Amino acid sequence: MSTDAEPTARPASEPSAGAASGWRGLVLRLHFYAGLLVGPFLLVAVATGVLYVLTPQLEDWLYSEQLRVEPSTQQLPLADQVRAAVAGGPGGELVAVRPAPEPGATTRVLFDDPALGDSERWTVFVDPGTGEPKGALVTYGTSGVLPLRTTIDQLHRNLMLGEPGRLYSELAASWLWVVALGGVALWVARWRARRAAGRAGVVDLVRPERGVPGRRRLVGPHGALGTWLLLGALFLSATGLTWSTYAGENVAALRASFGWQNPVLQTAVGGEHAAHRAAAAAGGGSGIVDPSLFDSVLGAARAAGIDDGRVEVALPAQVGAAWTVTEVGREWPTQVDAVAVDAASGAVVGEVRFADYPLMAKLTRWGIDAHMGVLFGWVNQLVLVAFGVGMIVLIVLGYRMWWQRRPTGGRAVPRGRLRAAGQPVVFAAVAAALVVGWFAPLFGISLLGFLAVDTVLGRRARRVPQPPRV
The missing domain is CATH 3.10.450 (Nuclear Transport Factor 2; Chain: A,)
Known part of the structure; x- marks a missing residue:
């Protein structure tokens, strides 16, 4: 989070906002607005995400009476x-x-x-x-x-507000990658200027600037920490969007168009009188299931190679369908194989193996499980908690920087960076915004709002004479 006004003079070797390129000025402004206005949504999403990651151990303790014997x-x-x-x-x-x-x-x-x-x-x-x-x-x-994690999951997903509340998490995921990339771009530009002046080495790209006074003492930790967290921010933003309402629909459509969907388990029971046999195996339509079928169906699935300890044996979803046995573990190595079993004959009538998933479907599975903190067990949890704590510190530092640079004493912050950037920059930025905004509608709508506010405030600032800086 930065503005393009500096209350203290910069050394001559560092580019000021007025001398910055059109791209840098636009990125600076966008990073400021996104950090300032989307920051609260990111803070809530990150904090609740950290709580969610920690819940497996809490649930083991809280529900030990139900889980352990x-x-x-x-x-x-x-x-x-x-x-x-x-x-x-x-x-x-x-x-x-x-x-x-x-x-x-x-x-x-x-x-x-x-x-x-x-x-x-x-x-x-x-x-x-x-x-x-x-x-x-x-x-x-x-x-x-279990109920504890369900509550925290709903808090993380939609603030316990149902479907309308999901807009908050989609907005946070839509802007996280933009804020992260923009902040790192600004930090790299600052580092290059210091390196050109002989005041920074390669290692200074990932550590705070030392020996600087005032507000710039916060810029260093903010920029260096953001660089460390960049890959995590991009990963969580991309995987988070797969669950969102509007961008998630576009992700699903994209996967379908390229054939990246998960294979579908075929559960139809073939042969003459198949529906009658399946109905009889499921209780003859009376709603009463023969409990012994669970043992025989599981035995048939084990013989077919369903060897993970964590499986779900499910009754047919409809008359004429087979029972299903699905591996439900999510740790590495991933085992989500599934088979369909004709309970009347014990024959396996369909199967889906994780090894047969398309590569992108596998990456999606791994990405979702890593996002939830289950793919690599406690190591995955530890990494996500460290990332979450780092993000909270990053956001707090950003607001502290803004507070120190907020307009005071009648001095307004220069605005209207889109107009000042120049036509080529504006054209490229608008084209990119249209593409991204189509894919992630909440990003596009909020971006238009930011630019409209910036334009209006910029015109007002040009009409009002600014007092000289002290």
């Missing part, structure tokens, strides 16, 4: 565990089971309930050794996150 050398069949969950559960439609992935963990039996929100399910936790239900919680999404 005494390890048992023998486990009951899934059928017995499912019967216990149905008998002692909250009701609803049985839809899936996640067997205990390791000794000492509980089995999760999942139920749909129309009273719950989108992607929410009742989950009954069952001791696989005794069949005793250990409690029921509402879980969310494919990851099956």
Whole structure:
């Protein structure tokens, strides 16, 4: 966050705002507006993101009664565990089971309930050794996150305001890469000027400028820290946009047009009377499922190579479809293979292997999981927390710099940088803004607002005589 007015004189070796190129002046102004006005959204997104990354350990402690049991050398069949969950559960439609992935963990039996929100399910936790239900919680999404992380996730995603609230996180993700690239560009320009004057070496690009007075003492830490955080900012901005409302739709359309989508698991059961057999395997249309089918379906999937400890065995979504068994672990190496099993015959009728995903689909999977802090376990969490703390410091330093340079004593800050940049720069900037604004509409709308405000304030500043600086 900077303005293009400096309350103290610069050394002759450093370019002033008035002598800066048109590009530098425009980037400087854009970085200032984005940092000042989008900074609060970024601060909230980063702070809630850090909380989210830390929740797995908090949930293990908070919900230990539901998640952990005494390890048992023998486990009951899934059928017995499912019967216990149905008998002692909250009701609803049985839809899936996640067997205990390791000794000492509980089995999760999942139920749909129309009273719950989108992607929410009742989950009954069952001791696989005794069949005793250990409690029921509402879980969310494919990851099956528990209530604490669900709350923090919704706070991070939409400020607990539902779909309208998602605009805040999309605005933050849309501007994060712009603020990061603009800030680093300004810092590199400053470093090059110091290096040309013999006052900086290569290492000074990534460390604060030393021995400088006043406000410039903050510029160094702000610029150097922003350089360290650049790659993380670009990564989180790109992956964050995949979840957004408007830019996310364009990302999905782009992936579809280039064939970068995840392969679709075929669940149709072929052969004569297939629908009748599938309906019988799912309870004959009565809504009552034979619990023993969970064991046979899982056995068929294991024989077909579904070997990860964390899997979900799901009932058919509709009559005439097969059961599905999907690997749900998200750590490295990634295993998200899935098979479709005809429960009546035990035959595997469809399969999708992560190895067969298109490269871009794999990169998307890895990017999302790394963004959530699960791809590399605690190492991933540690990196994201360090990045988040660094971003919070960066934003606070930016506002401190603005506070020290705010207009005082009747002195206004020069504005209207778009007009002063020159026609070639303006043409290129507008063309780039149109392309990016089409892909990320909230970015385009807010950018137009920034430029309109800058133009109006610039005209007002030119009409009002400015007092001389003291």
